[in-house]
Every structure is written in structure tokens, then in C-alpha cells.
Amino acid sequence: GAVVSQHPSWVICKSGTSVKIECRSLDFQATTMFWYRQFPKQSLMLMATSNEGSKATYEQGVEKDKFLINHASLTLSTLTVTSAHPEDSSFYICSALGGFDYEQYFGPGTRLTVT
Amino acid sequence: GENVEQHPSTLSVQEGDSAVIKCTYSDSASNYFPWYKQELGKGPQLIIDIRSNVGEKKDQRIAVTLNKTAKHFSLHITETQPEDSAVYFCAAVLSFGAGTTVTVRA
Numbered sequence: 001g002a003v004v005s006q007h008p009s010w011v012i013c014k015s016g017t018s019v020k021i022e023c024r025s026l027d028f029q030a031t032t033m034f035w036y037r038q039f040p041k042q043s044l045m046l047m048a049t050s051n052e053g054s055k056a057t058y059e060q061g062v063e064k065d066k067f068l069i070n071h072a073s074l075t076l077s078t079l080t081v082t083s084a085h086p087e088d089s090s091f092y093i094c095s096a097l098g099g100f101d102y103e104q105y106f107g108p109g110t111r112l113t114v115t
Numbered sequence: 116g117e118n119v120e121q122h123p124s125t126l127s128v129q130e131g132d133s134a135v136i137k138c139t140y141s142d143s144a145s146n147y148f149p150w151y152k153q154e155l156g157k158g159p160q161l162i163i164d165i166r167s168n169v170g171e172k173k174d175q176r177i178a179v180t181l182n183k184t185a186k187h188f189s190l191h192i193t194e195t196q197p198e199d200s201a202v203y204f205c206a207a208v209l210s211f212g213a214g215t216t217v218t219v220r221a
Contacts, residue, residue, distance in 0.1 A: 109158040
């Protein structure tokens with residue numbers, strides 16, 4: 001149990017376009033989901049906390065207009081990278097808080113490459 | 116926010132030997148300390164965790180110890196195997212340590 005999926009697993013897009021990444025909790029409900037980004041050989045940096053039915057809380061330095069987060073249901077949160085640039089290329093990982101032991105479960109990640 | 120420091124950044128051990136990774140944290144209110152293993156190209160996977168009311172927890176070859184007074188916790192892997200090679204992250208609250216790249220030499 002407590003499985004989190006992400007879609008797509010990898011995506012390549014051109015500069016200036018937008019990309020949507022989905023994060024789903026498959027067998028549990030998650031009122032809270034988190035979005036992280038990870039650059040090569042670096043640690044995970046929390047971008048924002050997504051709460052179902054309310055606005056996301058962004059960490060300092062993260063542009064809320066560039067990284068749009070929507071948590072419309074208890075099993076789905078989406079991250080949209082708007083007007084993507086090459087420096088947005090990264091590994092984006094979501095996690096969901098829940099399960100029988102109310103722990104944080106991570107998705108497999110989405111590798112975004114902006115050309 | 117929470118500040119988590121993790122050492123060492125890289126660790127190379129001979130197969131069968133033990134590996135120890137240590138993390139320190141700053142917020143004394145933190146009460147949940149997970150460890151994650153991340154393989155190349157994949158998301159992190161929870162391998163063991165400990166709560167502040169427990170000093171030590173063990174799961175087969177993996178153990179975690181917690182010293183709340185000193186605000187540090189450690190991951191211990193015994194009888195290491197090649198499949199233990201990965202990057203390991205500690206965390207406190209929502210902050211992650213910088214990671215430790217563990218290489219197990221056959």
C-alpha cells in the first residue's frame with residue numbers, strides 16, 4: 001500500500017512552453033502533498049506544500065507564477081511549469097502525506113529537460 | 116526552518132563491512148526522522164524511520180539511532196552488499212540532508 005505515482009516519468013519540451021506533471025496517491029487519500037526539485041548530484045529541495053482545496057504554500061525563492069500547483073482532489077496534485085527555460089531542467093519529485101501510518105511517500109520522479 | 120547536516124558525503128566500504136551515516140538537526144521540536152535510499156534516476160524510497168520517543172530501531176541489516184540531547188541520528192548498515200550502493204538521505208521535518216553516496220566494493 002501507500003503508492004504514489006507521477007506522470008510523465010520524463011518529458012522534453014521547448015523553451016517557452018508549459019509542462020504539467022501529475023502526482024497521484026493510488027491507494028490512499030492525501031490532503032497534503034509536497035513538490036521537490038532535485039538537481040544532479042544534489043539533495044531534494046522543497047518547492048511547495050500543496051493542500052487539497054486551498055492554495056499551495058511556496059518556499060522562499062520559488063516563483064508561484066512560474067510553478068503553478070493545483071490540488072483539486074484528495075488523490076491528485078499537479079505542478080505546471082510555465083514558460084519553461086533550460087534552467088528549469090531538473091528532476092521533480094512529489095510526495096504525499098498519508099497511508100495507514102501517516103508517513104510521507106514519494107513518487108518516482110519526473111525528469112524535465114527544456115531545450 | 117530546519118537545518119539538517121549529513122556526513123560523510125561519500126562512503127566506500129568493502130562488501131560485508133558496516134556503513135554509518137550521521138545527521139544533525141537544529142530544531143529540537145523535530146520528532147520524526149526518516150532515512151531514504153535513492154537509486155540512480157529514481158525517487159527516494161523510505162528505508163527506515165525513528166520517532167523521538169525511541170532511541171534505536173532495527174530492521175534486518177539496517178538500524179537507526181537517535182540522540183535527542185545531542186540532536187543527531189545515524190543510519191547503520193551492517194553486512195553491506197553491492198545492492199546497498201545508492202545515495203542515502205536523512206530528513207527532519209521537510210528538510211533533507213545533502214545526501215551520502217555509498218559505494219559497496221565487491
